[in-house]
Amino acid sequence: MSSEATANPSFPPSAEMVARAHADEAKYNEMYAASINDPDAFWGEHGKRIDWIKPFTKVKNTSFEPGKIDIKWFEDGTLNVSANCIDRHLETRGNQTAIIFEPDDPKEQAQSISYSDLHRRTCRMANILEDLGVRKGDRVIIYLPMIPEAAYAMLACARIGAIHSIVFAGFSSDALASRVNGCDAKVVITADHAPRGGRQTPLKSNVDAALLHCKDTVKCLVVKRTGGQTTWIQDRDYDYNELAFEADDYCKPVEMDAEDPLFILYTSGSTGQPKGVVHTTGGYLVQAAMTHEYVFDYHDGDIYWCTADVGWVTGHSYIVYGPLANGATTVMFEGVPTYPDASRFWQICQKHKVNQFYTAPTALRALMGQGDEWVEKCDLSSLRVLGTVGEPINPEAWNWYYNVIGGGNCPIVDTWWQTETGAHMMTPLPGAHATKPGSAMKPFFGVNPVVLDPHSAEIIEGNSVEGVLCMADSWPSQMRTVWGDHDRFEKTYFSDYKGYYFAGDGCKRDEDGDYWITGRVDDVINVSGHRMGTSEVESALVAHAAVAEAAVVGYPHDIKGQGIYCYVTLMNNQEPSEELRKELRTWVRNEIGPIASPDVIQWAPGLPKTRSGKIMRRILRKIAENDYGSLGDTSTLAEPAVVDDLIENRMNKG
Numbered sequence: 063m064s065s066e067a068t069a070n071p072s073f074p075p076s077a078e079m080v081a082r083a084h085a086d087e088a089k090y091n092e093m094y095a096a097s098i099n100d101p102d103a104f105w106g107e108h109g110k111r112i113d114w115i116k117p118f119t120k121v122k123n124t125s126f127e128p129g130k131i132d133i134k135w136f137e138d139g140t141l142n143v144s145a146n147c148i149d150r151h152l153e154t155r156g157n158q159t160a161i162i163f164e165p166d167d168p169k170e171q172a173q174s175i176s177y178s179d180l181h182r183r184t185c186r187m188a189n190i191l192e193d194l195g196v197r198k199g200d201r202v203i204i205y206l207p208m209i210p211e212a213a214y215a216m217l218a219c220a221r222i223g224a225i226h227s228i229v230f231a232g233f234s235s236d237a238l239a240s241r242v243n244g245c246d247a248k249v250v251i252t253a254d255h256a257p258r259g260g261r262q263t264p265l266k267s268n269v270d271a272a273l274l275h276c277k278d279t280v281k282c283l284v285v286k287r288t289g290g291q292t293t294w295i296q297d298r299d300y301d302y303n304e305l306a307f308e309a310d311d312y313c314k315p316v317e318m319d320a321e322d323p324l325f326i327l328y329t330s331g332s333t334g335q336p337k338g339v340v341h342t343t344g345g346y347l348v349q350a351a352m353t354h355e356y357v358f359d360y361h362d363g364d365i366y367w368c369t370a371d372v373g374w375v376t377g378h379s380y381i382v383y384g385p386l387a388n389g390a391t392t393v394m395f396e397g398v399p400t401y402p403d404a405s406r407f408w409q410i411c412q413k414h415k416v417n418q419f420y421t422a423p424t425a426l427r428a429l430m431g432q433g434d435e436w437v438e439k440c441d442l443s444s445l446r447v448l449g450t451v452g453e454p455i456n457p458e459a460w461n462w463y464y465n466v467i468g469g470g471n472c473p474i475v476d477t478w479w480q481t482e483t484g485a486h487m488m489t490p491l492p493g494a495h496a497t498k499p500g501s502a503m504k505p506f507f508g509v510n511p512v513v514l515d516p517h518s519a520e521i522i523e524g525n526s527v528e529g530v531l532c533m534a535d536s537w538p539s540q541m542r543t544v545w546g547d548h549d550r551f552e553k554t555y556f557s558d559y560k561g562y563y564f565a566g567d568g569c570k571r572d573e574d575g576d577y578w579i580t581g582r583v584d585d586v587i588n589v590s591g592h593r594m595g596t597s598e599v600e601s602a603l604v605a606h607a608a609v610a611e612a613a614v615v616g617y618p619h620d621i622k623g624q625g626i627y628c629y630v631t632l633m634n635n636q637e638p639s640e641e642l643r644k645e646l647r648t649w650v651r652n653e654i655g656p657i658a659s660p661d662v663i664q665w666a667p668g669l670p671k672t673r674s675g676k677i678m679r680r681i682l683r684k685i686a687e688n689d690y691g692s693l694g695d696t697s698t699l700a701e702p703a704v705v706d707d708l709i710e711n712r713m714n715k716g
């Protein structure tokens with residue numbers, strides 16, 4: 063695969079990388095073919111990479127058939143995820159570091175938590191949760207900063223069979239309340255404050271505000287992070303540090319069915335409220351662990367760092383479950399890439415001699431803009447594999463990552479996957495594939511992608527084609543259902559293209575048969591790698607008394623990938639003003655969280671609608687993108703003049 067042979071430049075792995083990698087090209091081809099030809103045999107073998115209490119005898123039992131959507135893997139096996147991530151390593155690597163915790167403030171000392179420490183602390187947390195009345199199948203909300211207690215909390219839930227649902231600490235109290243109620247949680251685990259980028263978010267007071275809207279039986283377990291002041295409600299709030307001091311060091315892991323839920327993670331779709339994506343124990347852990355090993359080419363003794371937050375699926379699968387199932391050393395970083403300055407990521411790589419580094423394009427773009435001097439003063443010679451996730455990576459950022467961070471020596475694994483897929487789906491493997499800037503390249507073992515024509519829903523065969531990305535068959539870490547709403551699971555993922563899982567992304571297959579993700583084809587925007595339904599921002603806007611109607615679209619943003627562009631129609635009695643604009647921004651931040659803060663608010667006397675009243679977002683997107691020469695078909699518009707006004711008054715004139 064030389065660069066001359068293709069229209070896209072490609073970067074083959076070094077001979078050294080090929081030699082040490084878990085899979086070279088021939089091995090990938092052989093394993094991939096085996097995984098597709100006989101999934102039962104393939105996953106039956108690789109399912110054994112984790113420890114089972116009762117070994118499975120059945121492997122795959124899945125149906126994408128309309129009305130019968132059902133996904134089961136390893137269904138008669140039993141296991142415990144926490145025992146797989148901790149106990150089984152104790153004999154061979156009890157003293158090895160499991161988690162390196164790097165605090166927000168570089169002056170605060172980093173912590174190394176060994177597998178034995180992790181065992182003790184997880185057991186204590188599990189015993190505390192049991193004392194608070196949490197039992198197998200109960201839900202626990204985790205609303206914590208990026209501190210080791212977040213991992214203890216996840217693993218403690220897994221240990222006693224409780225289902226955790228992590229809410230990103232940047233989310234507002236309203237978002238938190240709706241998730242507590244959505245899954246009917248018994249306990250919320252939080253911290254006093256969350257330090258981030260030198261500032262502090264008052265997590266506990268957010269929980270106080272949220273719990274005003276929840277059942278009064280919900281209990282709150284509070285971890286001391288800063289020691290800052292918080293209010294305290296007797297018999298509702300419990301002091302984790304005090305209880306952990308007294309708690310027993312051992313808690314027996316509960317025997318779980320492979321198909322018992324492990325966690326719920328709320329994620330945005332194109333319509334309605336966020337969905338509770340449900341993942342179960344067996345298949346999820348097998349694929350999270352296997353991808354972590356192959357995709358990052360993880361070897362014993364390596365130091366691995368994923369910069370995501372545990373509030374996102376990437377943090378679940380690639381900070382906690384995948385790495386720990388493999389007995390890895392995983393770095394947990396509390397802060398942000400630019401605090402105290404733009405060299406923080408690279409300082410941490412140098413300090414802990416990181417071998418595999420996994421981050422998002424938005425962080426790379428922001429850092430690239432600060433200049434190379436921040437990188438050059440750090441020793442990055444330990445790096446071997448670089449990863450990216452969350453959104454399509456533009457070639458400039460890719461090249462910067464490859465050359466400036468990786469010194470032209472580290473393969474970049476551009477990993478395409480989703481909350482729903484649980485683990486990596488398409489990505490190059492570092493020793494097997496020549497990478498191309500911006501391409502997710504190849505399906506992982508067992509993943510069976512197809513490109514469909516969005517109109518005819520027919521499979522498009524061959525290369526140099528473009529369409530929507532679907533999966534023709536199930537994979538072990540696939541989500542099993544939407545919490546409490548199996549119909550919604552079917553409607554969202556299996557009804558547009560019958561017989562397939564529809565990912566919501568567009569994709570190209572190039573002349574070499576390699577895959578390129580082109581972005582969401584639905585009304586989901588991706589702001590700095592955070593997925594958001596435009597409808598969520600719209601609902602927040604129209605909840606404000608001054609707003610009559612709102613339409614929200616994404617537009618290209620240099621750093622964030624996509625920015626949030628809002629068209630707002632005010633109530634008749636309201637005058638547009640700069641003040642009101644500011645107020646609406648603050649309003650949305652409070653309703654959803656800072657990540658949903660509108661970048662642009664344009665006053666819109668009217669919105670372009672079809673005669674049936676559907677807002678034509680396609681047109682609004684074009685206007686926001688400054689591309690109104692090609693508005694496409696406007697013949698179905700009820701009031702075409704509305705569009706002229708929007709173009710004339712567009713905000714994004716740059």
Ligand code: 6R9
Nearest residue numbers: 451452453454476477478479480481579593
């Ligand atoms: C893991 C995660 C999923 C959506 C997905 C797609 C986008 C993720 C990508 C990518 C291009 C990549 N996405 N990885 N697009 N290249 N390597 O991000 O999960 O938050 O559920 O978002 O993110 O649009 O559909 P999630």
